[in-house]
Amino acid sequence: MTGQDPKGEGLAASSRSLRQSPEPGSVTRRRLFAGSALLAAGGAVAVIGPSPAGAEADTNLPPDIPEWQIRPGREVMSPPYGLPSRYEGEVVRRPRAGGAPSPTRLAAVSTTPLQNLVGITTPNGLHYERHHAGVPDIDPEQHRLMVHGLVERPLIFTMADLTRYPSVSRIYFLECSGNSQTWGEPKSELTAQDTHGLLSCCEWTGVPLAIVLDDAGVRPEAKWILAEGADAAAMTRSIPIEKALDDALLAYAQNGERLRPEQGYPLRLFLPGYEGNASVKWLRRLKLGTAPFETREETSKYTMVMPDHTIRQFNFAMEAKSVITFPSGGHRLSAPGFYEISGLGWSGSGRIKRIEVSTDGGRSWQNAALQEPILPKCLTRFRFPWQWDGGPATLASRATDETGYVQPSHEALLKERDARSYYHNNAVQSWHVASGGAVTNAG
Template identity: 50%
Template sequence: MPKQSLNAVQSSTEFEVAGGGLLDRRLFLKQGMIFTAATWGALSSQTATAELDRESWTKQPGKPFSNYGSPSDYEKKVIRWIMANDDAPGNGVSWTPLHELEGIVTPSGLHFERHHNGVPAIDPERHRLLIHGLVKRPLTFSVSDILQYPMQSRLCFIECGGNSNAGWRSEPIQTQVGYFHGMASCSEWTGVPLSVVLQEAGIKGRAKWIIAEGGDASMMNISLPLDKALDDCLLALYQNGERLRAENGYPLRLLVPGWEGVLNVKWLKRLHLAAKPVMARNETAKYTELLPSGKARQFSFVMEPKSVITHPSFGHRLDRHGLYQISGLAWSGRGKIAKVEVSADGGKSWAEAELQEPVLPKCFTRFRIPWRWQGQDVVLKSRAFDEAGAVQPERAELIARRGRHGYFHYNAIVSWAITEAGEISHVYL
């Protein structure tokens, strides 16, 4: 945030920052009286009581217990949007509705999916994980074997390398945030550190890579550097406290924190230690891009810092003047989010947003900042900074560096234009 803007905040009784009505989040949080019932037009207690008395549901017995909870009937519109191949329905994607969610944890049933040949129905009693190749002792584990090992839990995101790829188009796509950036989700994952079972197998000195293979009909396989496998990867058995769901890799998946989603192999059945990568389809024909220099970009594993304002955004409409809370998500595969800045004037000035705790490495981070809108045309933007010093780039900067042949790892700043009528659209600046 520019120094003069901070000074303006400290000296102003309105706590307003230059740049489209953004408010300093620290002073704002100390002034709870700003958010009064009058501000939001809340009902008086008498009116509210009368409304409740008229509602029949307050006098009727409720529904009985259920064996497994489900969303309220009034929230059933919060769903994943699916795009499948008509000729091969098991091949396609579904997006997490980020624009409908709060906090940082994605419900298991709304976690994005990418399937190549459908979801297999795997009996955990029959499933096996084979570790072989450049090891001293090839090992085979049943699921019950793996469940006996000491486990760890960690909150982290998984993001498809192709997430947000519509940003490479020459014209900005007009769709809700989750259906543009929603091939990214964040969960609590619990399982056994991959390093534990690899060390039990005994790694031979020539081993530099692991070839991971899934148990689905597409026989997904992909190469993972051994150093990463020994660092922070998990054999994941649980998601958000319960056993993995079938579409999320039941009964066993690989978790590779902070790296592109294709490496997080679901229905994991084989780990082959090798001296070289396997050069599978998803690291040659896919996930390899031509750069402006004429060289190809390959093995671009790490997901770079990224942020997006989820509210307000496309699909919302501002229906009044006054105070709003700008909210969004930021994440980076390089570690923790250090800060998020928000602009309400198209990037001319920036204000630092409040980061909601906990702020964890390789995990979604929720940011918030208050904003006063008086009906003017504005452009909202956010940019993320991570603890490794990387900064989310402007779109023009990303294209200059990566060229026009991009498809994967799009992490440019997203801009939302708001008209005097409160209508919101996605724009390029």
């Protein structure tokens, strides 16, 4: 795991800041120090890496006794809600580099640091964000879900009502349909967080929407459901009744705790495999109707301009896709030898069946090992052993899902549609490894 710190300075800088901290018990102070030191080090990606040779750093190495071993550490519950090590201060959500910045941070995105994560679970504090009018501060006691329209019994629920229903917990990915704005010439400086970071995966717990709809009594003529948020955008999407009665959840928890405010606290719709925007957060209202409601988010936005001069609405399922997260843009390989290439595959249509990896720019492909569990509409972690000979290499991955659908190459996708369609870019992603070990985006 050496060599992931692009400048090899992160850990050393942090160690120095520890010594400078005058208040050993001050977590806040420490984190501030660590954060600024890491920013000063200029590392765009991982903090993990070797300390450069230096007298100061060496005092914690054999044969000396490390300073953290010669006095007690922090007390329990300091703080009561635990935080990552301050040496992990680089592993945070970030704006997406490579595109035009949002004019307001109320209607914007932040991205998950995929290049720093392992396994398939996204820690709750690192789940990507997409808000349309900020994150509301909702008192769960005063939150209500209204179900009305073409139902036998219009109902209103408290959170206590909803959590009494039978519940399920399922691990699903969520991907913004605007993820991967990699249509044009590749920008070499982009990281996996920039290219694919509008992607996260959590265990979601809630009540199947079908159960609640059954209590309300769905009228036969109901074909679409308007889902509306309680945020300042009152964000709305139209959901097909088939999806609502299939695997849709009214989710109130993620990864074992109540939803984070950024993820819809206290209640969100969760539509497995669908484009993220449809899983309306801060859910306050479901209205059953006969037709789509043609909201702004399914006409003006989240529609795809096609080369045949049509505009496609309701592009719900996220297509099979994959990305290598190590090594990826911003990483640096320190020396030739063994590396484990690792990444993620997913499909909104079911399970991942196969992930292939190429280390020669797509000329040849070999199957990667898939880490269990391999779940439908969930991230699947893949791994591939690789001996780097020290020369230039181009790494790529390609996913096939259980329907037989194969992730397209960049060129194949461009034959179907282009940057004008904007959404649902699921093309193969490549990373270039230079002879010095620097890893950059190759598109």
